[in-house]
Amino acid sequence: MRSLRTPAAVAVAVLLTAVLGACGEDEAPGGNSTAGVDDGAQLTLWTRAATESVSKAYAEAYNAGHKNKVTVTAYPNEEYPAKLASAAGAKALPDLFATDVVFAPQYASQGLWADITDRFAASGVKDKVSPGHVRAGTWDGKTFAVPHTVDMSVMLYNKDLYTKAGLDPEKPPTTLKEFAEQARKIDKLGGDVNGTYFGGNCGGCVEFTFWPSVWASGGNVLDDKGTTAKIDSKEMADVFALYRSLYDEGVAAPAAKDEAGPTWLGALQSGKIGIAPGPSVWLGMIEEKGVKMGVAPITGLDGGESTFIGGDSIGIGATSTKQAQAWDFLNWTMSEAAQVEVIAKNKGVPIRTDLASNKYSSADPRIVTINSLVAKGKTPYAKNFNASFNDPQSPWLQTVRGALFGDAAKSLADGNAAITKSLQQG
Incomplete structure (x- = not known):
């Protein structure tokens, strides 16, 4: 699941804008070539704690077969943006760093990463990797970051409860209306069983799980430039109305109203929830x-169907003097060998859309279903995404609460205006 952001990220964005103008753009020898260099360089890679295990798995596999060596350092999620800002100000960014994909437009716009447009174009995989990540790492037509990890939202349903409710466990819903009907049937089992669950007090949770239904219905959340909100649409109103009805009817667990994220997974692990949208990585955990x-x-x-493509993007630090060597690592992470033997082998989602079905995923049709969604989903694109949507003080969370438990029409209208204003700051 994508981590929640802190108010500190807003201040960090201001600091980054001030310091990044001083970042250098010199490339290492061979920097004018689109090829990577493997000459024994010692490379540093920073990541947030949420992505540490994957980053280290990539590095370990790369180090085993290359002269270059990558050392990974992870920082707590909430401290990471400030750490990057400090490093930028000191002109001491790591050779490589990853970040939550929704931060990518902000960092790309501020020049925190080196321009890898030509290298990416020559890689041969530009049209084969997660399109949402590619879009997020692009600014003014130039590429600054590539996909590093992928996490997506899916419907997760309890097969045993489906059977007990007289539903076919091999026939999940094909529309959101059918989802609601199936949740209601499961809820009728009574006792401590509930039909569904959601994060009613968690802006990031609602983005991750409700927005795909808006997209699949033909609606949008933002304009293409990420400067105007479109949350006051019929599609958004209809999706909120459906979830609101499930809560009002008691089909959604009572705890959903105050769920802020920490106990979301536990609710599904209890075995008492029939069906609910959530992160794909939870399948094994449940x-x-x-x-x-x-x-x-x-x-x-x-x-229709869609997904919120989360995860992390990664790029080359703008102040790195080893950009050709850093690209050698990035290019390798996007290779078939890395995606199959490092990611798919460990039940992760490949960043490559052409590797949805591979020798590891083919053993479990559910994994193929998850992997195939990479090419169908979206990643929101906005420079000021965090302040507008994920910060606890953002206008989005207030909108969510109103749409689910208050005056829905007014909340969406007021929220649209407030979010648009936030998106256009700076």
């Missing part, structure tokens, strides 16, 4: 608790 799960795409009101 089954570790003995709950037999099914997976399906998140759908629109009347069909």
Whole structure:
């Protein structure tokens, strides 16, 4: 699941703008070539704690077969933006650094990463990797970051509860309306069983799980430039109305109203929730608790399917003097060998859309379903995304609360204006 951001990120953005103008753009020898260099360079890679295990897995595999050596350092999620700002101000950015994909437009616009446009174009994989990540790492037509990890939202459903409710566990919903109907049937089992669950007090949770239904229904959340909100649409109103009805009817667990994120996974691991949207990476975590799960795409009101493509982007630090060597590592991480033997082998989602079905995923049709969504989903693109949507003080969380538990129409209208104003700051 994508981590929640802190108010400190807003101040960090201001600091970055001030210091990045001084960042150098000199390239290492061979920097004018699109090829990487493997000459025994010692490379530093920074990441947030949420991505540490994957970053280290990449580095370990790369180091085993290359002269260059990559050392990974991870920082707590909430401290990471400030750490990057400090390093930029000191002109001491690492050779490589990864970040939550929704931060990528901000960092790209501020020149925190080196321009890798020509190298990426010559890599042969530009049209084969997560399009949402590629878009997020692009600014003014130039590429600054590539996909590093992928996490997506999907429908997760309890097969045993489906069977007990008289539903076919091999036939998940194909529309959001059907999702609601199936949740209601499961809820009728009574006792401590509930039909569904959601993060009603968590802006990031709602983005991750509700927005795909808006997209699948033909709606948008932002304009293409990420400067104007479009949350007061019919599609958004309809999605909120459906979830609101499930809460009002008691089909959604009562705790969903105040769920801020920390106990979201635990609710599904309890085995008492019939079906709910959530992060794809939770599939294994839930089954570790003995709950037999099914997976399906998140759908629109009347069909279609989409997903919120989260995860991390990675680029070369703008002040690095080893950019050709750093590119050698980045290019390798996007190779078939890395995506299959490092990511797919460990049940991760490949960043490559052409590797959705591979020798590891083919053994589990659910994994193929998850992987295939990389090419169908979206990653929101906005320079001021954090301040507008994910910060606890952002206008989005207030909008969510109103749309689910208050005056929905007014909340969406007022929220749209407030979020647009936030997106256009600076």
